[in-house]
Amino acid sequence: MAETTIIKFHGAAGTVTGSCFEISGAGKTILVDCGLFQGTRSLERLNYESLPFDPGAIDAVILTHAHLDHSGRLPCLYTNGCRAKTFCTAPTADILRPLLLDSAKLQAASAERRNRRADRAGLAPFVPLYSGPDVTKLIQNITTADYCEQVDLGNGVSFRLWNARHIVGSASVEINIAGQRLMISGDVGSGTAIQCAGLEMGGYDHIICETTYGGRDREDRLISDRREALAQYVEDTLKAGGNLLIPAFAVERTQVILEDFVALFDAGRLPLVNIFLDAPLAQKITLAMLKYRNNGADLLKRANIRFTQSVAESKKLNHITGAVIIAGSGMCEGGRIRHHLIRNLPKRKSRVLFTGFQVAGTLGSVLTGGATLVRISGNDVIVNADIAILDGYSNHADRKELAQWLADHSPVSGSIFLVHGEQQGLHILADDLVATKRYNDPIIPSLGQQWQLSPGGPALLQVAARSDVDQLVAAEDWTSRLAALRASVQQKVRALPSDQDRDKMLKALERALESYQHEKLQ
Template identity: 60%
Template sequence: MGSVEIIFHGAAGTVTGSCFEVRANNKTVLIDCGMFQGTRSLEALNHEQLPFDPKAISAVILTHAHLDHSGRLPYLTAQGCHAQIWMTAPTADIIEPLLLDSAKLQAADAARRNRRPDRMALPPFIPLYTGDDVTSCIGQIKETCYGAWNELGNDDGFRLWDAQHIVGSASVELKLADQRILFSGDIGGGSAIQCADVPLGGYDQIICETTYGDRTREPVLISDRREQLAQYIEEALGKNGNVLIPAFAVERTQIVLEDLVALFESKRLKPFNVFVDSPLAERVTRTTQRHRLTGYDLFSVPNIRFTHDVEESKQINSMSGVIIIAGSGMCQGGRIRHHLLHNLPNARARVLLVGYQVAGTLGAVLRDGARNVRISGHDVPVRADVKIIDSYSVHADRPALMQWIKDRGPVSGSVFLVHGEQHALSVFAQDIRKAGLAPHVVVPMLGESWSVSANHAAKRICPAREDLQVRIAPRDWTASLAALKSGLADRLRALPSDAARERVLASMTRALEDAESIRTIT
């Protein structure tokens, strides 16, 4: 049984950017190649040169379709990776429209940024990949089923387990150098599909997500979740305000729509007009309805309308008393930003956050109570009400994660904790140690490389890049600048006199000049 090297290129010390490189037996296997999401500093990592040789990859295995796991696949293949990209059939159905939409949004975002006056002197912003890159990437997809063993040569291989996160999501059991290594992917609730005659536990190493590793959520009945949704909607629409629901196009939009249809059919809610302002969500909804049985045909409900073009989207802004569902779920891109720009200043409007908000995203800023935000170069006052419904989460909480690891024991080597913010990672690591679920627990950082062997503690063989640790902080200087600019004018007006305002501005100018002089000297 030989040694295996695992390199953490993403989702280490942070939630997004899933990407793990595994080396052994002259093979290099890549688990996921996702986008970093959050602060501008963190998202800039997407545009850096890949920290490995794409041409050396033997196989790519995708856990599920969400962009923080799949979003850089077209960039990977455009940089020379010709390996097969393995995934489940539902994931393969979803991934093409998802990545094409990502390419389209990147092109639009680049064009918008490059038009901004404050960027005129800066180098042009270039999209990470194009639609042609996506089409080329799709040609490398290889589908596989839960439980099916896939050979990688020399007795190495892998199989996928149902992760119960979104449709098609999987955990990856990888066998390399006679070690059994399990990558959790994102773990949901419910009972996973069990592979017949296949032992579940006894892994040498486990790499486990920790998104909700620091919290326990009380079980919520679907009926209670729907009642909460109904109350929030009634309160806002009763004042003739709009309800904005930022929602991921994959899974979250469909579940929210199913809840709304149930509320309409039971007459708990009046048949309010619902606009699903996301062409991607329409395509994904058609796909998921083929793979996941539901009691509703979401396209036959007369008061639910899927918009198709920009003009339809703009027309919604002249309406009031409607429900608007749009992506992205963390308000980082897509049409939801357009609707937030128009609705946040309205005290009658309401924003319902129904998904996890990564630190540094606009969604997280709104969740934390910001009274001013910056959207697409505009300073926007937040007068709309912001509410959170966390019962829509498809991530396992702390007890469920603990049980997931326990069910897959005993672990002979180490458990690595990824996909979490710092507090969740540290708390969950302590819980695993106290419960004795693994002999060794590691919280790797971005860029670290670890050597792992069965029955031994993992050994770090390459430290993290120091510059990366600053960039994965939940808040960076661009976010601080945006917050300062958003409220600066109001704070200056609140001062007692023009003289006081001038003193503050002079002090800020001197601070900048002092910083510039220090930079020149050093």
């Protein structure tokens, strides 16, 4: 009887974030990624649930890359009894320490701020996921592996990292277990898949493939065109007398944007406008990446590119106009960008320029969706600033490139699981794969599902999804709808011609709430 392997989907199933896959077979249990959930408040609350597996039973942890939606819960493993090594590439290891230490710091600051808010009075205190010492425990258990190197885990189980071309150090993971060859894509970048010399790329039993851009075909954009578009946004905003805010991820996205600015300055396309990188983490990441990006050092030597460190320095930017402010996070879910949004969103002369994917339910997604009023850190903020999107910075393969990546890794004798995607993108790519007639019907797993993997045959569902999965993967939850309703009520009340009319509307709302509560008690 052929051996079987079990895969459990603890994250990134039916949603983009929270990457976490548990694979068991041949007496070994492997965890691929352990990332943060990002998006709606309902989804984020999963970060604070007990881990849905026993960390002490894990034999190896493999990290595909450093982004927080793949790495952000790793310290939780070691505070809950994990004794296994975490394997990743050397660049990922170098980035991980400053990234997770900053995450711990931001969590502590966020918890303190939330616990002070008046609307949380009487609620249980908000507690950070982990602290700096917890991150240190993780770092002490990291072992680096080179691309294409086979790492033996015992019992005939091994793995190999392939270059995923997403960010520096990113990897896809090939796992050989219980007589099967599996491929977990991690996040895949653009371009042709990179071959390990002398090794076979295709011929997998099962593939777990990301679909972040599974429903999108991007137009090819030259770097020169992207830089010209960036220059025009800067010129238009500064000419109007406003600030240009750029929410950016600390890992690689910030560095690429700064490199574009340096190129524009050197070419004389832009004057030496002031650029403030209000993200201490991004500076630390830039330093960590110097040996992996050739021109990284030059970013630290420009007089008009200023790195702010302290909170006091950050607050001084409140009084500046006609500047470019780059700050994290890229989806506006944390970091100093929220501080700047509170002060700049009401200003018609300012602009917020998004350069990356915005997960449904995040503040970035709400803003790019056209919201006219948003809630940030307990503040209702009117959106008068221009909201713009600049394509061309994404490090994710699009619909056609993902299909090509799967073709490069064919044949696939068993199942293809589509993960890391929103519902529309997941189903679009699944339909594309069915139309090729080259694969078994793709599987779109759900959170909590467990599947049995057998050599050369389709996967079989063993354990059903969580009962609340539909609510968790919805683009909006009750907290999102409450925020939207609050904004709508405020706008409609303020738009009424008199205080008497406003009083009537509020009384009508109060009566409706009382009537609903009365009906629920019957």
